[in-house]
Amino acid sequence: MEKYTPPVNPGRIDDTTAELKVGDSTLQLPTGAGASGEKFIDIRALRRETGYIAYDPGLVNTAIAKSEITFVDGGNGVLLHRGYPIEYLARECVFLEVAYLMILGKLPDDEERQRFSQLMNRNSMIHEDMHTFFRNYPEHAHPMAVLSAMVVSLSSFYPEFEKSEEYEPLDITATRLLSKVRTIAAFSYKKSIGEPFVYPSHRYRYCENFLNMMFASPVNDYVVDPVVERVLNLFLILHADHEQNCSTTVVRTVGSSDANLYASIAAGICALWGPLHGGANQAVIEMLQKIHDDGVPIATVIKDAKSKNSRTRLMGFGHRVYKTYDPRAKIAKETCEQLLAHLGVQDDPLLEIALELEDRALADPYFQDRNLYPNVDYYTGIAYRAIGIPPEMYTVMFAIGRLPGWIAHWLEMKSDSDQRLIRPRQIYTGPESADVASRSAV
Ligand code: SDX
Numbered sequence: 126m127e128k129y130t131p132p133v134n135p136g137r138i139d140d141t142t143a144e145l146k147v148g149d150s151t152l153q154l155p156t157g158a159g160a161s162g163e164k165f166i167d168i169r170a171l172r173r174e175t176g177y178i179a180y181d182p183g184l185v186n187t188a189i190a191k192s193e194i195t196f197v198d199g200g201n202g203v204l205l206h207r208g209y210p211i212e213y214l215a216r217e218c219v220f221l222e223v224a225y226l227m228i229l230g231k232l233p234d235d236e237e238r239q240r241f242s243q244l245m246n247r248n249s250m251i252h253e254d255m256h257t258f259f260r261n262y263p264e265h266a267h268p269m270a271v272l273s274a275m276v277v278s279l280s281s282f283y284p285e286f287e288k289s290e291e292y293e294p295l296d297i298t299a300t301r302l303l304s305k306v307r308t309i310a311a312f313s314y315k316k317s318i319g320e321p322f323v324y325p326s327h328r329y330r331y332c333e334n335f336l337n338m339m340f341a342s343p344v345n346d347y348v349v350d351p352v353v354e355r356v357l358n359l360f361l362i363l364h365a366d367h368e369q370n371c372s373t374t375v376v377r378t379v380g381s382s383d384a385n386l387y388a389s390i391a392a393g394i395c396a397l398w399g400p401l402h403g404g405a406n407q408a409v410i411e412m413l414q415k416i417h418d419d420g421v422p423i424a425t426v427i428k429d430a431k432s433k434n435s436r437t438r439l440m441g442f443g444h445r446v447y448k449t450y451d452p453r454a455k456i457a458k459e460t461c462e463q464l465l466a467h468l469g470v471q472d473d474p475l476l477e478i479a480l481e482l483e484d485r486a487l488a489d490p491y492f493q494d495r496n497l498y499p500n501v502d503y504y505t506g507i508a509y510r511a512i513g514i515p516p517e518m519y520t521v522m523f524a525i526g527r528l529p530g531w532i533a534h535w536l537e538m539k540s541d542s543d544q545r546l547i548r549p550r551q552i553y554t555g556p557e558s559a560d561v562a563s564r565s566a567v
Contacts, residue, residue: 147175161196178550185445189374190541194227194533195366199446204453206366207231215456220361221245221303221331224529227366228299228536242330244300249325249334251275251305251312252282259316268313268521269398275309276302277391298386299532306528307331310521311338317517332357335525340513352467353512356460360505363453364523366530368446372396372403376531377538381547386535393531394524400440403502403527406519409441410506413475416482423478423485431491439486441503448496454503461508468511476507 142153143166152174155167165188172178181187196205204211207226214223218232225233225241233241255275262271283301304325312322315338323338333349336357341347367373376393380386397403416426430439444451465473483499486492506519514522538544 145171145175147177150175159191159196160193161198172550178552180552184369184374189369189547190377190534190538191543192368192534192537193230194530194537195368197368197446199444199448202447202449202452202455204367211363211452212456214365215359215362218362219331219358220365220526223362223365224299224303227529227533241300244297245304245331246325246327248297248301248304249308249327251279251308255282256312256322259312259322262316264317264319266313266317267398268310268317268518269394269404269524271313271316272306272309272521272524273391273394273398275313276306276394277388279305280385280387283387299529302386302390302532303528306525307335308338310518310525311335313521314339314515314518317515330354332361336512352464356464356508356512359460360457360508360522361526363457363501363505364526366527366533369534370402371399372527373531373534376535378547380535380538381544386532389535390528390531393527397524397527398520403520403523405440405500405502406506406509406523407516409479409502410475410510410516410519412440413478413482413507416478417474423481426482427485427489430486431489439482439492439497441499442486442492443495443497444500447498447500450498451500453501454499457501457504457508458499461504461511464508465511470511473507473511475510479504479507 139157141156143156145152145154152170154170156164157167158164168179179187194207197203206214206223207230209226209232214226218226221241222232222238225231225237255278258275258278259271279302308325315322320342323341325334325338329337329349332354336349336354337347369377372393375396376389379389379392400408412426415421416423426439429435429437430442461476465476483503486497492498502523505522506516509519509522510516
C-alpha cells in the first residue's frame with residue numbers, strides 16, 4: 126500500500142540568532158534559511174518569553190510552514206516544482222505527470238504513469254445520485270459554487286475515506302479527486318447550457334476526456350484538436366501549485382482541524398473564486414470585453430487603475446510575490462498567441478487590447494514603481510475563449526489545475542511534525558466592557 130512518506134524538511138535552523146530587545150527583556154531568537162537561501166526568524170518562543178505577539182495582516186511577512194513542494198523567487202521570476210523549473214515541466218510533461226510529481230514527489234516512470242492513468246479512468250465517473258444535484262441548480266449558478274458543493278458532497282459518497290485511520294492508497298485519493306473534479310466541471314458546464322451530460326470514456330487521455338465531455342453532444346461528434354489538448358495540458362501545469370497562496374493556505378487551515386480532504390479542497394475552491402485570486406482570470410476577460418464593447422480608451426483604463434478614488438484595478442496585473450514578470454504569464458502569452466494562430470483567429474480584438482494595455486502599463490511609472498507585471502491570469506482567458514470555454518468556467522479551469530498542489534500541501538501538512546491547528550491571534554480594539562446595568566433596566 127503506497128503511503129505518503131513525510132519529507133525531512135531541509136529548512137535549516139543555523140547556529141546564528143536574532144536578538145530582540147523588548148521591554149526590559151532581550152530574547153535570542155533562532156534563525157535559519159530554506160533550501161534556496163531565504164532566511165527566517167523562528168518566533169515560536171516570542172509570546173511565551175516576552176508576552177508579545179507579532180502583528181502581520183495578510184501574513185505578508187510570515188511563513189506558516191516549511192514545504193518541499195514549490196519554490197518561488199519573486200525577484201527573479203523563478204518557479205520550481207520539486208526542483209523542476211516551470212519552463213521544463215510546461216515544455217516536456219503532461220498535466221498528469223506534474224500532478225504525480227506534486228503529490229508523490231517524483232515524475233512517474235512508464236509503469237507508474239500507466240497505473241495512474243488506469244486509476245484516473247476507473248475513478249472518472251461520479252455517483253449517479255449526484256446527477257440530481259446538478260438538476261436542482263438554477264441554470265445561472267456559477268460553476269465555482271457547483272464545484273465546491275459537489276466536492277464536499279464526495280465525502281458523503283465515499284465515507285470509507287473518512288474512516289480509514291491509515292491514508293487509503295495515496296494515488297487512489299488523489300486520482301479520485303483529480304478525475305471526478307474534471308467530470309464535475311464538465312457536467313456543470315453542460316448543465317449551464319441545458320445540454321445532456323457526456324460521460325467520461327477510458328478511450329481518452331485526461332485533457333482529451335475533459336474536452337470531449339465539454340463539447341461533444343448527441344448531435345455532434347466532437348473531434349479533439351491535439352493542439353488544443355496540448356495547450357490545455359500546459360495551462361493546467363501552469364496552475365498546478367504556487368506555495369502558500371490564499372487558497373492553498375485555506376486548504377491547509379481547514380485540514381489542520383482534521384477535517385477530511387474533500388472538505389479542505391471545497392474550502393480552497395471557494396477561496397480561489399475571489400477576483401483578487403483565481404477569479405482574476407474571469408475578471409480580466411470581462412475587463413477586456415468592456416473596454417472593447419464600450420470603446421474605453423486604454424489611457425482611461427490605466428488612469429482608473431492608478432486612481433486611489435476608484436476600486437478598479439488592472440486585473441491580471443500585480444502579485445504578492447512576483448515583483449517581475451510572472452514566468453507563467455510569459456508562457457501563457459506565448460502559448461495563447463500560438464493557439465490563436467493555429468485556430469486561424471486573426472487579430473483577436475481582446476488580445477490586441479491586452480497586448481496594448483500591457484505595453485502601456487509596463488511603460489507607466491506607477492506600475493514600474495510598484496513592480497506590477499502581468500500574472501498568470503492575464504492571458505489564460507483569451508486562450509480559453511478561443512477554445513470555446515465560457516468566462517465563468519475560467520476559474521474552474523484554474524481549480525482543476527491547482528488540485529494536485531492543494532492535495533500535496535494537505536498531505537505535507539498532515540505529515541509535518543511542526544504543524545498544529547492553525548489558529549492565529551488578534552489585536553482586540555473593541556470596548557473594554559459593555560454597560561450591562563443600563564441594559565438590564567430596559
Ligand atoms: C493569483 O499568491 C499567489 O501565488 C496567487 C497566484 C497563484 O498561483 O495561486 O499567483 C494566482 O491570485 C494571481 C493574482 C490574481 N489577482 C489579480 O490579478 C487582481 C489584481 N491584482 C491585485 O489586486 C494585487 O496585485 C494582488 C492582490 C494580486 C496583490 O496585492 P498585494 O500584494 O496585497 O499588493 P497591494 O494591494 O498592497 O498593492 C501594492 C500597491 C498598491 O498601491 P499603493 O497603495 O502602494 O499606492 O500596488 C497597487 C496597490 O494599489 N496595485 C495595483 C494593482 N495591484 C497592486 N494597482 C492597480 N492595479 C493592480 N492590479
